[in-house]
Amino acid sequence: SQIKSDTENYYIFLDEIQELENFERLVNGLNGHDNTDVYVTGSNSRFLSKDIRTIFRGRGDEIRVFPLSFREFYQALHYDVREAWKVYSTFGGMPRLIHYTDDEQKINYLQNLWDKTYIDDVVERNKVRNELAVSRLATSLCSSIGSLTNPARIANTLESVQKMKIDSKTVSSYIDYLENAFLFESAERYDVKGRRYYETNKKYYCIDIGLRNARLNFRQQEPTHIMENVLYNHLRVLGYLVDVGIVESREMKDGKMSYSQREIDFIANKGSRKYYIQSAYSIPSEEKREQELASLLKISDSFKKIVVVGDEIMPYTDDNGIYFTGLFDFLLKDEWL
Incomplete structure (x- = not known):
């Protein structure tokens, strides 16, 4: 009209x-x-x-709509928080899922999304000839969420495990297609002290943990990797840009000077805000605690440093100024901000 x-x-x-x-x-x-x-x-x-x-032509803005965050999922269904996490960490936050009560319905819905919507769309739009390669690449990325990788390494894996010959340039293009379709996001590695990005190796996270699990037929239910992926998605929903942090240093060990490189799970940036965040599903010993803190203690700036623990704990700040909080408090509350 x-x-x-x-x-x-x-x-x-x-x-x-x-x-x-x-x-x-x-x-x-x-x-x-x-x-x-x-x-x-x-x-x-x-x-x-x-x-x-x-x-x-420069006169519009993009409004990014993510799947439901754990907070939104929890508020919508009013489950006990542990039951909510059990369901969410398995089936994810695609909105239609909240209308399904049967697990088989949820599984069929998620697997149909993969095959009939995402994979078919990626193949159709990009005129991909090797649909099987795209499908197996998606499976490989789902299997290795939160692990450092690159197109050459993925190509080698597809060749050795799947017996599929594919070059790294093609893999790189297919990854771009999957990211453009909002199935995955990549986190680049950032050198905190050198203030530079590494050109090789990234971490890939699935935009919805339920889609990831469905792609793997719910076989790889590693709580550490699932928790890390959910934390990444939570930060993105809150509007943060997320990198993987690297802290390089030289240390004296056994009388010799050695070079070390330690990882920070996430560096979350939004405007003037910056947070260094470690995802620690469990800290059962002092040795594990020292391992989680090692990279954070090497950072000399004053931005807030956070360790998110899978257990339910009372939030506290230790003598090094590092803030500890439980997973549910981090996802459901904003005290850490």
């Missing part, structure tokens, strides 16, 4: 707009009115966020 008045505000929502021929002209025409806000969505295979930015 025609926009008749410049004194009124109009809000126009266009879903699956790519089904309309020459939709770009319509969108730009509507967007040319100062009193009109246009909201556009479309399917993964034919319409990505970068397409929207191109069409709006």
Whole structure:
């Protein structure tokens, strides 16, 4: 319909707009009115966020919608917190899941999303000839969430384990396709002291832990990796940019000077805020505690340092100024901010 008045505000929502021929002209025409806000969505295979930015020619913003966070899931269903975590860490936060009460329904839904929506969309949009390679690459990334890797290493794994010959350049392109479809995100490695990014090796996290588990037929239920992935997603939902931290140092060991490189699970940045965060599913001994703190103690700046423990603990700050909190307090409350 025609926009008749410049004194009124109009809000126009266009879903699956790519089904309309020459939709770009319509969108730009509507967007040319100062009193009109246009909201556009479309399917993964034919319409990505970068397409929207191109069409709006710098006059639009992207609103990223994530699956439900653990906090949103918990508030929606009112489960006991431990029961909520059990369900969420298994089936994730795709919104439709809250309407299913049967586990088999949830499993079928998630696996159909993979096959009929994500993989098919990635193949269709990018005109991929080797659909099997994309599928097995997705499985490989799901299997190794939170582990450092690169396209060359993944190509070698696919060749040795899956008996699939594929070069690292193709793997890199396929990873880009999967990230553009919002299935995975990558976290780059950042040298805290050198203030530089490493060009090789990244960590990949699945955008929804339920999708990840479904891809692996719910076989790899490692609580440490699942907790780390959920923490990463939680930080992204809160609007933080997330890197993997590296602290390099030289230390005297057995009378010899040696070089060491220690990892910080997450460096979360948003504007002037920065947090160094370690994910520690369990700290059963003093040795494990020292291991978790080693990288944080090597950082000389004053930004807040946090250890998130899988157990339920009373939050506290130790003598080194490091803040300890339990997983549920971190995900459900904002005291750590």
